[in-house]
Amino acid sequence: xxxxxxxxxxxxxxxxxxxxxxxxxxxxxxxxxxxxxxxxxxxxxxxxxxxxxxxxxxxxxxxxxxxxxxxxxxxxxxxxxxxxxxxxxxxxxxxxxxxxxxxxxxxxxxxxxxxxxxxxxxxxxxxxxxxxxxxxxxxxxxxxxxxxxxxxxxxxxxxxxxxxxxxxxxxxxxxxxxxxxxxxxxxxxxxxxxxxxxxxxxxxxxxxxxxxxxxxxxxxxxxxxxxxxxxxxxxxxxxxxxxxxx
Ligand code: NDP
Numbered sequence: 001x002x003x004x005x006x007x008x009x010x011x012x013x014x015x016x017x018x019x020x021x022x023x024x025x026x027x028x029x030x031x032x033x034x035x036x037x038x039x040x041x042x043x044x045x046x047x048x049x050x051x052x053x054x055x056x057x058x059x060x061x062x063x064x065x066x067x068x069x070x071x072x073x074x075x076x077x078x079x080x081x082x083x084x085x086x087x088x089x090x091x092x093x094x095x096x097x098x099x100x101x102x103x104x105x106x107x108x109x110x111x112x113x114x115x116x117x118x119x120x121x122x123x124x125x126x127x128x129x130x131x132x133x134x135x136x137x138x139x140x141x142x143x144x145x146x147x148x149x150x151x152x153x154x155x156x157x158x159x160x161x162x163x164x165x166x167x168x169x170x171x172x173x174x175x176x177x178x179x180x181x182x183x184x185x186x187x188x189x190x191x192x193x194x195x196x197x198x199x200x201x202x203x204x205x206x207x208x209x210x211x212x213x214x215x216x217x218x219x220x221x222x223x224x225x226x227x228x229x230x231x232x233x234x235x236x237x238x239x240x241x242x243x244x245x246x
Contacts, residue, residue, distance in 0.1 A: 001218075001246045002226035010232040012037035015091040015143075017136070019072070020101025022049025024202035025151075028220030029098055029227045034062040036228060041066040041087065044101065045073075066090060072101055072128035073120060080135035093142035096231045098149045099129045099173075104204050105165045118165040125169035130176060140190050149230050150177040152194040157242065174242065181240030191239040193230055197223055198246050218246070 016033050020026035021042035027049075030040050034057045042050045042065050050067045058064050068083055087094055105121035106113055133148065140146040155163040156170025174194050181192040199205060199217040206214060223245040229235055230243065 001223070002229070002244070004225040004229040004234075006036055006225065006228040006232065008036065010036040010228060010234075011096075014038045014095040014231075015041070015087070015093060016096035016098065016231060017041040017043060017087070017094060018098045018100060019043045019132070021053055022046050023053075024204060025197055025200055025220045025223070026098070026100040027053045028224060029100060030065065031057060031060070032221070032224040032228060033096070033231060034065065035060065036232070038096070038231075039063055039065070039091065041068060041091075043068045043070055043083075045069070045071045072124045072132075073103075075128060075131070077131060077135075080131050083132075084135045084139060087136075087139055094136055094139035094146065095143040096147045096149075097133070097136055097140065098151070098227070098231070099132070100151045101128075102151065102169070102204070103166070104207050107162050107208060108164055109162055110164060113164050118168075121165035121169050122172070125166070126172040126176070129173060133176070133180065137190075141188065144189060145233055145236055146190040147231050147235065148177075148180065148190060148192040149227070150174070150192065150194045152177075152196045152242065154196055154198070156194075157196070177242075178240055185239055191235065191237070193235075193238060193241045193243055195226060195230060195243045195245065198244060200245075 016038045018030045021030040022044035034040050044050045047069045054065045103124045150173050153170040155167035177194045201214045201217045226245045
């Protein structure tokens with residue numbers, strides 16, 4: 001496990017946007033960020049999931065998060081512009097962006113994957129990540145110390161049979177991170193890094209490994225140290241690196 005002990009006020013007053021915040025790792029990250037003082041913005045497809053996370057955050061005694069319902073498969077430039085305007089009006093800047101939402105898609109050989117499935121995975125995992133990043137950059141530039149985290153996977157660092165569009169999309173995610181990090185290096189207060197959570201007890205893991213005993217993998221809450229480290233000021237100056245949660 002990545003060793004890091006976050007101080008309780010690590011993210012005091014930081015404004016942090018988390019995609020796929022309604023369940024799994026994204027929900028745990030949003031709750032961990034709020035618990036460390038951040039004002040969080042929850043983005044996801046399913047309103048009920050986002051509201052449940054918002055309720056848990058409020059119930060734990062933290063400020064009510066902003067909630068932005070958006071289906072990344074069908075969102076276009078105007079949706080991202082609307083989000084930018086809303087964050088600007090409400091907060092005036094963005095200090096952190098966790099790109100977490102993803103689709104697994106079919107676990108099949110490439111010659112068995114229908115066009116529509118490949119395109120859907122690339123749309124959610126890559127194209128939406130690009131469009132959201134581009135829309136948020138003006139707000140991130142207003143922060144004194146902003147962090148962008150791209151969620152990767154072990155199959156985004158070495159291709160593996162039957163991981164299909166998902167593996168390709170995670171290589172593209174690493175490419176987005178490296179390109180952005182290089183563009184920002186030396187001239188910006190924004191840093192960009194990638195993070196592979198490793199096998200974690202979520203719906204996606206169960207979908208990818210249907211026969212596996214879920215207890216073999218840590219719960220999302222257990223892998224939060226690296227999510228906190230990369231989002232907080234202790235990682236200032238760390239840019240263009242590929243991290244593993246464990
Ligand atoms: P889950 O499948 O449990 O959760 C995925 C999240 O993404 C949900 O909140 C879901 O929203 C959101 N999402 C999916 N499609 C869309 C869409 N079209 N628009 C908006 N939001 C969408 O995934 P995990 O928590 O397991 O994974 C989180 C990240 O970690 C992913 O990037 C994944 O690739 C990566 N990862 C996970 C591993 C694991 O073992 N769990 C291992 C390696 C990487 P909704 O609730 O509305 O459906």
